[in-house]
């Protein structure tokens with residue numbers, strides 16, 4: 382029973398979206414770390430920030446708490462867990478696909494040896510592999526600005542982190 | 543400050559929190575004024591990372607010193623003599639070359655510091671540092687790219703970069719100072735020995751300067767005092783600007 386309840390809370394909490402990239406849920410991002418329910422129905426949810434200064438974190442905390450309360454649990458604590466530090470390797474395949482469809486090049490995957498499995502950052506508009514970094518940072522710290530060498534469109538790239 | 547002996551680890555985390563906060567504020571002063579839109583975005587993103595690191599460290603400081611001070615108390619309710627940041631981070635932005643030089647010198651120091659703190663016996667500090675390493679690696683890369691471009695650029699950019707390094711170099715000696723606080727935290731395995739960081743810092747900075755066709759300035763003047771609350775003149779002005787709103791309207795909220 383407890384695992385069914387935990388799974389349900391986890392699903393509900395995981396549906397909270399990132400206010401800065403609203404196509405991604407926190408489950409897609411991989412920042413939802415753990416859900417626990419104790420004997421007196423107190424819920425603990427652990428989440429991790431993408432970057433130390435992520436301004437979306439407080440909104441996400443509040444949204445998670447609200448959703449868990451809406452699911453019938455009055456007592457909920459949303460903890461921020463720093464260790465081990467979040468990495469883009471925890472982003473789900475669904476999250477990567479949604480990012481691409483949204484027009485943001487997803488972070489490239491890394492193998493067990495931390496080397497990138499795919500070298501090119503592909504243009505999310507035309508799919509060309511020939512793209513260049515224009516600026517290290519973009520509208521958020523987690524993204525860089527790039528331009529496509531084929532269709533010339535500028536686009537954002539969710540940096541490997 | 544109370545007369546009760548404070549845990550040296552709390553003083554140590556406060557020093558690094560103040561470093562992050564003060565540099566974050568200086569970088570934020572470039573907002574809407576940077577040489578290009580991309581650079582505006584880059585500098586303010588770095589400022590945001592540093593602010594996040596500062597917040598985590600202020601929270602840890604209050605746990606260690608048991609004062610219960612909030613992040614806002616630390617930032618807005620302390621006076622100049624209570625801040626224990628190094629002098630390097632408070633130096634004015636100057637022209638863009640000064641900002642780049644400050645970032646190169648400080649990010650190199652910060653990266654080595656966070657790497658060492660990743661193995662801290664204080665698990666919360668270790669977690670904050672492990673998170674920050676990734677961010678600062680990016681800051682340093684950014685500063686390095688600009689140092690190469692300006693140093694190995696035009697005669698004008700080279701001269702400005704040279705002058706910037708000469709202006710800021712004296713403040714780097716303070717980064718590696720030891721005192722009773724660092725002796726204590728090093729002995730307890732909370733932090734790495736600042737003097738050990740020196741060798742890594744030297745070789746890293748020297749390599750960038752060499753590639754950028756810049757020379758390491760030589761100076762015998764090594765101002766110090768930041769870690770004891772003794773700051774350079776420009777810091778008071780920065781603090782007044784940063785704290786004015788909060789103090790003029792106590793308890794104000796968005």
Ligand SMILES: [Zn+2]
Nearest residue numbers: 504507529532
């Ligand atoms: Zn394209």
